[in-house]
Amino acid sequence: MENSTSLSRRNFIKKTSLFTGGMMVAGNTSFTQSKPPQNKLPQWKGFNLLDFFSPNPAKPRPATEEEQLKWMSDWGFDFVRIPMAYPSYVKFDREQDITTKRVRKIDRKAVDRIENLVHMAHKHNLHVSLNLHRAPGFCVNAGFNEPYNLWKDEEALDDFCYHWKFWAKRFKNVSRDKISFDLLNEPCLREDMNDQHSKRSAVPGELYRRLVERAANSIRGVNPDHLIIADGNNIGRDVIPEIIDLDIAQSCRGYNPGIISHYKAPWVFKDSSNLPEPKWPGQVGDQYLSRAMLEEMYEPWIDLMRQGVGVHCGECGCWNKTPHDVFLAWFGDVLDILSSNGIGFALWEFKGSFGVLDSGREDVDYEDWYGHKLDRKLLSLLQEQ
Numbered sequence: 001m002e003n004s005t006s007l008s009r010r011n012f013i014k015k016t017s018l019f020t021g022g023m024m025v026a027g028n029t030s031f032t033q034s035k036p037p038q039n040k041l042p043q044w045k046g047f048n049l050l051d052f053f054s055p056n057p058a059k060p061r062p063a064t065e066e067e068q069l070k071w072m073s074d075w076g077f078d079f080v081r082i083p084m085a086y087p088s089y090v091k092f093d094r095e096q097d098i099t100t101k102r103v104r105k106i107d108r109k110a111v112d113r114i115e116n117l118v119h120m121a122h123k124h125n126l127h128v129s130l131n132l133h134r135a136p137g138f139c140v141n142a143g144f145n146e147p148y149n150l151w152k153d154e155e156a157l158d159d160f161c162y163h164w165k166f167w168a169k170r171f172k173n174v175s176r177d178k179i180s181f182d183l184l185n186e187p188c189l190r191e192d193m194n195d196q197h198s199k200r201s202a203v204p205g206e207l208y209r210r211l212v213e214r215a216a217n218s219i220r221g222v223n224p225d226h227l228i229i230a231d232g233n234n235i236g237r238d239v240i241p242e243i244i245d246l247d248i249a250q251s252c253r254g255y256n257p258g259i260i261s262h263y264k265a266p267w268v269f270k271d272s273s274n275l276p277e278p279k280w281p282g283q284v285g286d287q288y289l290s291r292a293m294l295e296e297m298y299e300p301w302i303d304l305m306r307q308g309v310g311v312h313c314g315e316c317g318c319w320n321k322t323p324h325d326v327f328l329a330w331f332g333d334v335l336d337i338l339s340s341n342g343i344g345f346a347l348w349e350f351k352g353s354f355g356v357l358d359s360g361r362e363d364v365d366y367e368d369w370y371g372h373k374l375d376r377k378l379l380s381l382l383q384e385q
Helices: 004-019 065-074 109-125 155-169 204-219 242-248 291-306 324-341 377-382
Strands: 045-048 080-085 129-137 181-183 227-231 249-252 280-285 288-290 311-316 344-347 368-369 372-374
Touching: 065 109, 065 129, 065 324, 080 344, 109 129, 129 155, 155 181, 155 204, 155 242, 204 227, 204 242, 227 311, 249 291, 249 324, 291 311, 291 324, 324 377
Parallel strands: 045 080, 045 344, 080 129, 129 181, 181 227, 227 249, 249 311, 311 344
Antiparallel strands: 280 288, 368 372
């Protein structure tokens, strides 16, 4: 009979399967290839910028300054992803929940601020990927009351496509070398849209295909050459076989396993008091964590490239409570697997708890960098790829 500690650890591992990459069953092809498959996407490397991540513009993240974009470029990076919450650029009474009548009321001044960030990034030779992190009727995170459900309500899907048509028009004449449209952050089904810890599951493939196809038609109706990316199903972890024929790239994640990447993160774990100590490699709870599990997880994504689909890792990294040496050991394996197969990545985020600047870790000997605290070891690891 298992003791209570063993059972609690086993339950923990089961609960964190959302973030472990699913341990997807690999095909018959060996992970190690004499020559990696050709990736239709460039091997972009960079960061997520969270300027418009909050649904409330009165409570924004610190703005990205132009000199920071220059640092990225000078350090050898060429990519930024901008995850946007649509309420951040919509006009409505913020003392009340948004209504369906207000979802299309675009705030042009807010849009100008987004466009200014895009143009600054382009000035420093950074490709920009616009992403709806919160779309009409869906977000992987709680914290905002939606007026409908994107997966169930036709009106929500119509509004979703309206927003993407708007952005496609805004950047109608911008080359696909400079901008891409990442449709929806980490799609999944949620039992309770307002509960951050509610159970999540994959979106039925045909339902996700319908959303992707509708949005892509809206974007390509403006400019047929616009570059479109779809985040993997089931919180970004699963390949989407249902859209392989649509000439749309796919975006994976670099958060596997969650006990490493999101150790003690309150938005992931209701109670982190009994979490097993993270190790890499090593035994954590009832599971042995190693590079082999990462290789198994990424094999379907590498196989997707063999089928002619572009792949990028739109988010990766580790919250600041994981011991720094464990983080770097694990992340080195993640990045090596991606990079050796021609897959680029974007760290979540540039500055902040996941970032290379001002991460707030207690076990890092930071370097002073123009008033910021630079994690030089993490930066060097990113630059090596």
